Amino acid sequence: MNVKGVLTLMGFAQKAGKLAGGDAAVENFLAKERLALLIVSEELSEQRQAHWQEEAEKHGIEAVVLPATKLEMGLAVGMSPRGIIGIMEENMAEAIKKKMQD
Secondary structure, three states: OOHHHHHHHHHHHHHOOOEEEOHHHHHHHHHOOOOOEEEEEOOOOHHHHHHHHHHHHHOOOEEEEEOOOHHHHHHHOOOOOOOEEEEOOHHHHHHHHHHHHO
């Protein structure tokens, strides 16, 4: 898994305005059916990871667990620590999933 590559792509998504960071923003965009992928920090508790997996399934999208801390994820997107990131753009989501397979 190319964690650095995933974090870089998350930064690009943020610059393009195609990223939601944090619980409230992700829940808001999920409700509007505007997310293509959820990225969950491995640092979240198993209960929170399971919650986001269920939310993703309910909305027909994929949720992936990234082996990165909340601080690393937040820094990658120019925010304070974030345990959950939503990607809005389908092409960016596919590029991130590909990096996770590298």
